[in-house]
Amino acid sequence: MKKHTLAIGLIGLLSCFSSQADTLLGLYAGAQAWNMETKGGFSDDGTNINFNFADQTKSSFYVALEHPIPLIPNIKLQRTAMDTNGDVLVDSSFTFGGELFTANGTAVTDVKLTSTDAILYYELFDNDLISFDLGINAKYLDGELFVIDKDDPTNTGREEFSGVVPMAYSRLAIGIPATGFGAYVEGSFLSFDDQTLSDYQAALTYSLMENLAIDLTFQLGYRAVKVDLQDLDGIYSNLEFKGAFAGLEVHF
Template identity: 60%
Template sequence: MIKKLFAACALATTVALPAQADTLLGLYAGAQAFQMKTDGGFAQDESIANFDFEDETNTSFYVALEHPIPLIPNIKIVRTNLDTEGFTQLDATFTFGNEVYTVDSRLRTTADLFTTDYILYYEILDNDVVSIDVGISGKQIDGDFLVVDADTQQRSAEEFSGIIPMVYSRAAVGLPLTGLGAYVEASYLSIDDNSLSDYQAAITYNFIESLAIDMTLQAGYRSTTVDLEDLDDIYADLEFKGAFVGLEFHF
């Protein structure tokens, strides 16, 4: 878990370094290691099969650019890995990728998912004690589902991709002179039968604060739900949740 965190931090820092010299801009770069539990399943129609997924440690990293220009929104980009796999014995017939898996088939399932959030937001309040951001987000989902029968090696795979608009908000509070703080961040959408949400809440500790760089530790909980109806012929009802630790740089 720690190795993945520092690897992602190194990548985020590499992205951020060119902007250090511009004192008119605020650049944030961070990374999180996410201890993820996955519930739910997927299908190519409304008959979604639930699978037993294993707990995984995945990573997320982000960069955000804030500026003093009125009316032009700030921008944040978040990249999250949601890979997982599991093993399930079917209690009903399951069809996927034009392959039919019968009752009692023992299936190995792999879900390779990546999400990229493109966020435009405004700071409606920003001081040392309270800050509030609101905006819109486009969540791009890229996925690859693989199903393999453990006995017959019968297999099927499907890919899907799409961008879904969402509402974004973030609220943070700080305790002056202590370095301690907390935040809640959320993106959400519910339209017809599609429902997506991405929530996280964390306690923070700013342990380095200087003219050149601030560094903040994060520890919290994150929950991401994906309820899709016919996105590239994919139906899914998945929830990814668990604790995370993170490190943020502010230049």
């Protein structure tokens, strides 16, 4: 009798967890094309130089694994390219990477920057109408910065930097039953002393395909990333990346 009661209890517990998730084990994979506008600047001594950056179209990819196991968080990995370039008319002399850039010249910059997010989160709500996730994000920033004298390309300053920044993470998604339409807002945020790092996106979604094997969803939204950091591996920045994106997400 005790074994029978225990078995019924376990079945009921598993049914409860299953009712809170759309599948027992869900794998999500997505790709986005981001029309990125960049503003701001950087330095290696705190006296940031603001550049005139060119607009770029960059890519972002992510995968997420969701499961019904209690206490163990779901995981999402995302990688975003944020490379850009620009120039500035030098008003007053400055140094970067040990090189001197004199006034009345033009300095060119080449920014190579990637953001890799490792997100651990819990689904507090999950149904066809509303989904709410809460967790933490370890954002790894990896960059290489060049400043080049346009008149003398041999005069080039170069700095590398990398670091992990812990951030709070949340996501809210809503769906409109029987229409295929939905929307979501997702973001990570950190504000501590003079450090501010944020990464937000909001999008409208439409289900292109939905069956027992695969779901395919189209996304159209807006993303903004702010990197306002003091002395991250020797680099100071007040950079902002923002713009519209379009993407596809596959759910297995």
